[in-house]
């Protein structure tokens with residue numbers, strides 16, 4: 001590494017602080033999968049995987065992870081949060097196979113006085129006892145100064161008394177949490193600068209929470225001030241508003257702090273984000289920087305146009321860095337350039353006339369607040385191309401469909417056949433059945449024969465992301481021949497009616 005570069009240790013605490021997100025509980029095998037991915041693909045330096053003594057399930061999870069980590073020579077990168085309780089937590093983690101303890105101690109006089117009801121000297125003596133017991137049992141200790149941020153604001157003398165004590169103990173790292181996420185970036189910079197200058201040989205981690213949405217800004221200032229390590233979580237999971245998010249912090253470090261290096265692999269950040277989303281059940285907001293669904297999607301047509309001309313709307317934050325792809329949204333504001341971009345990605349070429357029709361259809365769907373995805377495009381195109389070749393001799397002019405509890409669905413249908421209008425009312429087992437019964441009445445009246453419906457299939461475009469479209473494919477039998485018609489709409493019954501209208505114009 002060049003002389004002016006600093007290596008920053010990244011400690012991921014998704015499996016400990018992240019699991020403190022309300023409503024989240026990972027199973028032991030989910031924890032193992034996340035741990036493996038964090039250490040081998042994302043390549044964070046360390047992971048904090050649990051709090052000691054929490055539960056049997058937690059014990060099993062720690063055992064599973066430490067067994068795997070030991071086999072793979074990574075045991076010293078796996079940490080467990082422990083308490084000032086003599087050797088109770090230490091024995092718990094030893095039994096579970098762990099080797100590194102993150103000891104939770106008090107970093108503010110307020111916490112010490114009101115929660116533990118102890119004097120500093122008493123607390124320090126108990127901490128020293130735990131650290132030395134751990135050392136004797138082969139456990140390496142890091143210490144957390146819980147509520148350190150309030151400590152720096154309101155009981156600075158206590159924090160420095162604590163630091164004077166702890167730097168003489170056999171601990172590897174001192175970890176400074178902004179427990180309530182209350183610090184401003186300026187305070188983070190000032191507080192950490194002061195500490196790092198006073199204890200130049202001690203390793204300090206910063207542990208930022210996100211209560212004011214300042215998590216990423218604060219980790220940036222912690223690094224500028226000289227912190228040696230950061231605690232982050234996937235998707236910013238964690239207590240209350242969560243912790244500083246891993247993906248954003250890494251992007252910021254890589255783009256704005258050229259003298260800072262970490263071992264994290266950017267390309268794996270999206271995958272781990274999705275994995276944690278799936279296991280935790282906590283949906284990533286669509287606008288979450290770096291990992292959110294929409295953050296590399298251009299919606300305005302003018303942006304797609306600019307990108308085509310000279311990448312005018314690109315920034316250093318390129319999706320490919322994170323294993324993602326730029327998208328161009330389809331909707332009422334997307335315009336021709338967005339549609340062309342999507343067609344190019346799918347390898348589809350259209351005539352100007354068809355492109356105009358596809359654009360018109362997308363605008364109509366967008367107006368109905370429907371979300372059109374790239375996967376919908378082939379469906380829209382085939383529907384339009386189909387309609388191009390069919391003449392409208394029969395037109396469904398109007399209908400009213402009813403569906404109510406404990407009453408049979410019914411329809412009033414107005415149909416134009418070669419310019420002549422018919423109106424009929426009918427009931428059925430479902431709305432489409434009612435529609436077909438009304439149609440049959442009209443055709444009977446006209447002494448015309450209708451094909452027999454032999455199959456009815458409904459599907460949505462692949463990926464399950466579209467709320468815009470549903471395709472109904474109906475197979476008809478007529479004069480001993482079979483044929484299919486297709487209808488496309490956001491409403492299933494309407495898509496079936498559209499497929500039926502096509503049939504009426506084919507026979």
Ligand SMILES: CC(C)C(=O)C(=O)O
Nearest residue numbers: 017144146147177179
């Ligand atoms: C439990 C402690 C270390 C914590 O997460 C915090 O103070 O933010």
